[in-house]
Amino acid sequence: MLGQIRSAMRCLRGACAARRLAPLRAFSSITDPSILHQLKPSKPDAFLDHEEMLKVHMHDTTMNLHLDTSLLDPEGIHPDKIYRNPSVGLLYEHACKFEKGSIIASNGALLAYSGEKRGRCPLDKRVVDEPSTNKDVWWGAINIKLPESSFMTNRERAIDYLNTRDRIYVIDGFGGSDPKYRLKVRVITSRPYHALFMHNMLIRATEQDLLDFGDPDFTIFNAGEFPANRYTEGMTSSTSVSLSLSRREMVILGTQYAGEMKKGLFTLFNYLMPKQGVLSMHASANEGDKGDVSIFFGLSGTGKTTLSSDPERHLIGDDEHCWTNDGVFNIEGGCYAKAINLSREQEPEIFDAARFGSVLENVKYDLMSREVDFKDNSLTENTRLSYPIHYIDNAKSVSAGPLPKNVIMLTCDAFGVLPPVAKLTPEQAMYHFMSGYTAKVAGTEVGVKEPSATFSACFGAPFLVWHPSKYAELLAEKVKKHDAHCWLVNTGWSGGAYGIGKRLSLKYTRAIIDAIHHGELENAEYEDLPIFNLHVPKSCSKVPSEILNPRNTWDDKAAHDRQANELAKLFIENFKSFEEGTSESILSAAPTVA
Numbered sequence: 001m002l003g004q005i006r007s008a009m010r011c012l013r014g015a016c017a018a019r020r021l022a023p024l025r026a027f028s029s030i031t032d033p034s035i036l037h038q039l040k041p042s043k044p045d046a047f048l049d050h051e052e053m054l055k056v057h058m059h060d061t062t063m064n065l066h067l068d069t070s071l072l073d074p075e076g077i078h079p080d081k082i083y084r085n086p087s088v089g090l091l092y093e094h095a096c097k098f099e100k101g102s103i104i105a106s107n108g109a110l111l112a113y114s115g116e117k118r119g120r121c122p123l124d125k126r127v128v129d130e131p132s133t134n135k136d137v138w139w140g141a142i143n144i145k146l147p148e149s150s151f152m153t154n155r156e157r158a159i160d161y162l163n164t165r166d167r168i169y170v171i172d173g174f175g176g177s178d179p180k181y182r183l184k185v186r187v188i189t190s191r192p193y194h195a196l197f198m199h200n201m202l203i204r205a206t207e208q209d210l211l212d213f214g215d216p217d218f219t220i221f222n223a224g225e226f227p228a229n230r231y232t233e234g235m236t237s238s239t240s241v242s243l244s245l246s247r248r249e250m251v252i253l254g255t256q257y258a259g260e261m262k263k264g265l266f267t268l269f270n271y272l273m274p275k276q277g278v279l280s281m282h283a284s285a286n287e288g289d290k291g292d293v294s295i296f297f298g299l300s301g302t303g304k305t306t307l308s309s310d311p312e313r314h315l316i317g318d319d320e321h322c323w324t325n326d327g328v329f330n331i332e333g334g335c336y337a338k339a340i341n342l343s344r345e346q347e348p349e350i351f352d353a354a355r356f357g358s359v360l361e362n363v364k365y366d367l368m369s370r371e372v373d374f375k376d377n378s379l380t381e382n383t384r385l386s387y388p389i390h391y392i393d394n395a396k397s398v399s400a401g402p403l404p405k406n407v408i409m410l411t412c413d414a415f416g417v418l419p420p421v422a423k424l425t426p427e428q429a430m431y432h433f434m435s436g437y438t439a440k441v442a443g444t445e446v447g448v449k450e451p452s453a454t455f456s457a458c459f460g461a462p463f464l465v466w467h468p469s470k471y472a473e474l475l476a477e478k479v480k481k482h483d484a485h486c487w488l489v490n491t492g493w494s495g496g497a498y499g500i501g502k503r504l505s506l507k508y509t510r511a512i513i514d515a516i517h518h519g520e521l522e523n524a525e526y527e528d529l530p531i532f533n534l535h536v537p538k539s540c541s542k543v544p545s546e547i548l549n550p551r552n553t554w555d556d557k558a559a560h561d562r563q564a565n566e567l568a569k570l571f572i573e574n575f576k577s578f579e580e581g582t583s584e585s586i587l588s589a590a591p592t593v594a
Contacts (some may be wrong), residue, residue, distance in 0.1 A: 027119050049380040070169065075219070076159050077188065079168040083353040084167065085210060086413060088196065088357050089398070094167070102193055106370040108356035109385070111363060111388040112193035115225075117255040118362050118380035120263065121239050122462050124254070126151075128244040135273070137245075138467045146234045151242050153232050154251045158223035169195035173202030173266050177399040181278065181322065185265060186216035194222055196260040197260035197359050200386045203263075203333035203399075218268055220250045220261050225423060228253040245271055245465070258361060258386070262336060263463055266320045267329055269467040279323040279474040282460025284308035285316040287401040288517060293328055295321065297459040298410030299438045303491040305337040306506070307410070307513055309349045315395040322405065323478055330399030335392070339363055342374040346453065349392050350385065356386035403482045406516055407475075414439035414453055416501040417550050417564040420543070421512045422488045422534035426479060429486035430520055431589035433458060433579050434472045436573060439492060453567070455574040469581060487516060488534065495553040504547075511542035531564045532591045559592065568593050 067083050083090065092110055095102040101113035127137060127148035137143050144303050144339035162168055169189050176182040187198045200219075205213065227238035239254035243264060250264040266282070273280040273550060284296040285302040293316070298304045305318040317330030318337065339360060344351040354360060354372070361384040364376035377383070387460065389395045409432055424432065433460050435458040456463075457468035479486060495501035515521045523538040529549065539545050546552045554560035576592060 001378060005441070007229035009182070026528060030209075031448070042415060049066060067468055071236075072168070072188065074215075074384050075188070075221075077162050077168065078136050079163065079165055081167040081509045082170055083167060084170045084386065085172055085199070085205065086195070088199070091169070091192045091196040091199070095196070099191060099193060103370065104371050105354075105360060105363075105365055107354050109192065109354045109360045110196060110373075111360045111365060111372070113379075114258060114362055115256040117239065117257045119257060119260055119382045120462070121241060121255055121257070123562075124239040125243055125462070126234055126242040127465070128241065128242065130244075130246050131294065133245040133271075137465055142159040142461055144234075146519040148244075150232050150234045151244050151247075151251065154219060154228060154242055154253055155249065157229065158221040158251050158253060161219070161223040162188065165190040171198045171202065171430050172210060173198070173205050173218070173333065174209075175202065175269065175331050176322070176329060177203060177331075177333075178322070178324065181273065181276070181324070181329070183217040183265075183268070183272075184197045184215075185218045185220070187220045189220075189223065189263060190225065191222075191256065193359060193369055194224075194256070194258055194261070196357075197361075197386050198261055200334035200357070200359065200578070201262050201332050201336065204388075217366070218248045218250070220252070220264060222261060224252045224254065224256040224260075226253055234579050241327065243267060245409055249297075250396040258359070259336065259384070262320075262332065266331060267463045268472075269412055270460075270463055271320065272324050274466055274470050274474060277325070277474070279471060279478060281321050282319070282458070282463060283321050283322060284318045285321050285401065285404070286310055286313040287316055287396065288313050290518070291346050291402050292405040293401045293403065294406040294408060294513075294517065295323070295404045296410055297407045297433070298491075299412075299456055299459055300340060300435070302410040302438055303506075303509065304410060305335060305350065306347055306388070307408075307509065309335075309347065309392055310510075310513070311349065311394060312514075313394070313517070314401075315389065315392050316401050317389065323474075327400060327402045328404060329401075329524070330389070331400045333399070334386060334388045337385045337387075339374055339385040340377055340381055340466075342385070349394075353387040353391040355387075358385060358391065361383055407479060407484050407486045408513070408516065409433065409459065409486070409488050411488065411492065412439045413437070413490045413496045413567075414556075415563050415567045416493035416495060416497045417560060417567055418488070418492070419529060419534060419536045419550050420490050420494070420504055420508065420541070420548060421516075421521065422529065422532075422536050423521065423536075424488055425589070426476065426486065427585045428488075428534070428589040429479060430472055430476050430586045431575070432488055433475055434468055434582075436461060437571065437574075439498070453472050453570060455577075456572070468578065485516075485522060487521075489513070494547055494550060495555075503552070508543045508547070510563060512540055514542075515540050531561075531568050531594055533589070542581055557586060565593050 103111050105111045127143045128151045130148050133492035158456040170185040174182050175185050228235050241260050242251050270280045286308045287293045294302050318335040320331040321328050362379045363383045364373045436459045458471045493501040494504050526535040529536045551560050571591050
């Protein structure tokens with residue numbers, strides 16, 4: 001009897017202790033490994049793991065496996081297993097089984113961790129310097145030269161690493177929704193999370209497409225888990241993102257951040273499209289019921305994804321597009337949205353896209369409930385959500401549309417002196433397009449902790465290949481030819497600079513965009529904004545009139561004027577690099593320092 005009482009007391013103490021345990025946070029450590037062992041369910045006798053299932057279904061085509069490992073013979077990759085365009089379910093299973101930190105969140109999304117690098121590494125980007133493309137490239141801080149021999153060394157290093165893996169994932173898909181300009185893309189990676197990411201971001205191939213695929217037009221070798229050799233000529237760190245335009249290949253070493261892959265494809269489009277008279281754009285696009293298309297230029301963090309996901313309009317795409325003589329088309333088949341502070345109240349369409357099949361990157365969660373904490377920025381400000389474009393209810397079935405009616409240039413002004421909206425003349429549009437002023441928002445690049453003023457030509461300098469004037473000339477030609485209206489929209493700060501003022505309310509920015517689409521601002525009454533010489537509307541529905549002129553929002557008007565003049569000087573200094581060969585009419589659109 002005494003033994004039974006002692007046993008009952010031990011059980012009671014254990015139950016009380018369990019109730020006192022607070023929910024464990026993701027990525028935290030558990031000091032007693034036996035706890036995890038106790039939490040693991042026993043394996044039913046009838047359960048077959050994937051390797052056993054493979055034996056059972058060796059000839060079942062529904063497994064989506066490419067059992068012929070000769071698929072990658074031309075690249076010199078000979079793994080034991082190749083998974084070509086595997087199902088989403090299989091990638092989930094493998095991510096959870098083989099990747100450290102990958103789990104299924106309570107909303108159904110795959111939550112994955114990209115390791116040390118949680119943003120792009122622009123300082124480690126290289127472009128091969130070789131005779132057939134050398135004269136086309138805008139060499140300098142954006143496109144840093146890499147000897148062809150060094151690229152081949154990196155390529156060999158990536159292949160050697162991939163050959164050590166037990167399993168390789170191949171995603172074959174397309175870049176470009178317009179068949180006339182479409183590229184066949186092959187991604188080779190050892191991480192299931194990377195495979196799912198590119199399954200989302202590429203235009204997905206049908207079974208017939210895969211049968212007819214042939215040789216790819218662009219191949220990405222993602223060996224990001226393996227470092228570059230810093231002693232290889234042209235390397236400055238253990239990270240290397242290198243692109244060969246002639247070979248149409250990209251090699252990734254030393255970074256597992258998935259965004260490098262999509263931007264590599266975009267960079268290739270930025271090289272190929274202008275040669276065909278097509279403007280490639282770092283921009284989102286949507287379409288109204290009457291066929292009116294709007295293009296939103298902007299860098300990461302300026303609102304391209306958020307503002308293009310409009311319940312009243314049809315989404316064409318959120319980040320990368322091309323403008324032809326017939327209309328616009330999306331390069332991608334998915335979206336890559338910032339997830340920090342994501343909420344259903346602010347961004348319902350994007351919030352609801354976080355479900356089975358999507359990827360949450362570097363987002364924290366509760367270890368017990370698997371609930372996602374979108375507010376937690378302890379890993380990075382650059383938390384991300386990748387999802388197929390059809391996860392947005394009103395996305396177009398084919399990601400293309402007619403010729404644009406509105407061209408909206410988004411900027412995140414950290415100085416707080418640009419207006420929420422301004423109507424641009426064609427000359428001003430070219431000036432602001434070539435300037436590409438915004439603020440680098442924390443997290444989108446390694447080392448950026450808070451917004452800082454920057455100029456990124458064509459609102460996408462990190463991804464340009466040609467000189468910015470090439471893209472500006474194409475934009476000027478198309479705006480003029482197709483009679484598009486141009487706007488500057490500031491999604492940054494109001495009432496003071498960063499640290500003093502506040503970021504403009506999303507609901508006001510949405511109201512401004514609505515007013516553009518409904519034609520209200522096209523016919524509004526305007527006033528001139530000194531220094532920047534911009535035309536600012538005096539009123540806009542659902543927006544307080546006093547915030548339309550930024551000077552009105554500052555308590556200290558003199559401080560505003562000083563700040564505006566400082567920013568104007570930065571504009572003028574930045575544009576000096578474009579003065580040669582630029583028309584006088586565009587140069588006259590520059591700010592004037594008081």
